[in-house]
Amino acid sequence: MLYLASQSPRRRELLGQIGEDHRILEVNVEEIRAPGEPADAYVSRVALDKARAGFARVMDEPGARVLGADTEVVLGGEVFGKPRDAADAVAMLGRLAGREHRVLSTVWLVEAGGERQAVSVSTVRFAPLSGRAIASYVATGECFGKAGAYAIQGAAAAFVEHLSGSYSGVMGLPLFETFQLLHGQ
Numbered sequence: 001m002l003y004l005a006s007q008s009p010r011r012r013e014l015l016g017q018i019g020e021d022h023r024i025l026e027v028n029v030e031e032i033r034a035p036g037e038p039a040d041a042y043v044s045r046v047a048l049d050k051a052r053a054g055f056a057r058v059m060d061e062p063g064a065r066v067l068g069a070d071t072e073v074v075l076g077g078e079v080f081g082k083p084r085d086a087a088d089a090v091a092m093l094g095r096l097a098g099r100e101h102r103v104l105s106t107v108w109l110v111e112a113g114g115e116r117q118a119v120s121v122s123t124v125r126f127a128p129l130s131g132r133a134i135a136s137y138v139a140t141g142e143c144f145g146k147a148g149a150y151a152i153q154g155a156a157a158a159f160v161e162h163l164s165g166s167y168s169g170v171m172g173l174p175l176f177e178t179f180q181l182l183h184g185q
């Protein structure tokens, strides 16, 4: 059986999109970046923590496989997770406006035979945004629970001038890479 260790409705939907039958494991993992921890190492560590926490719950089941994922928005040396509140969301979007940032999405597959990861790095360029546009976007509430305070699959699609990489990766689960992890060599 395949399990997805995630509370994210987007990830559940995305995994279903490629026809992967799965069950959900709700895990709670702390997402705290260690001082000086590189962004890619942080994203990978958190995704692995989620997959391992899930696997610990089903490891007695023969053939159990568990996916865990993490997505963060990276601008220079800064890592933007989910905004704490509206002011934090406004600040993040103000930093992202008119610039290019990276979205890192890492997926780990943990099973009795071992642990493997897949990494997706996308580059997203936002159009310049007025303070008013940011304020009205934040007021919709869409920004909450999303890394970088935006959802490419939602109204924030209107901010995205250019994307290079994986659309599903930006949304939270890179589907090509996940499929390779599950079925590739």
Ligand SMILES: Cc1cn([C@H]2C[C@H](O)[C@@H](COP(=O)(O)OP(=O)(O)OP(=O)(O)O)O2)c(=O)[nH]c1=O
Pocket: 005, 006, 007, 008, 010, 011, 027, 031, 050, 069, 070, 071, 072, 073, 082, 103, 145, 146, 147, 148, 150, 151, 152, 153, 170, 171, 172
């Ligand atoms: C950039 C971006 C992020 N997101 C979401 C995907 C993730 O759910 C969230 C990043 O937070 P994560 O910590 O990666 O995931 P999560 O806490 O929502 O779920 P889990 O239980 O698996 O830990 O941001 C979008 O939905 N759209 C976007 O465009």
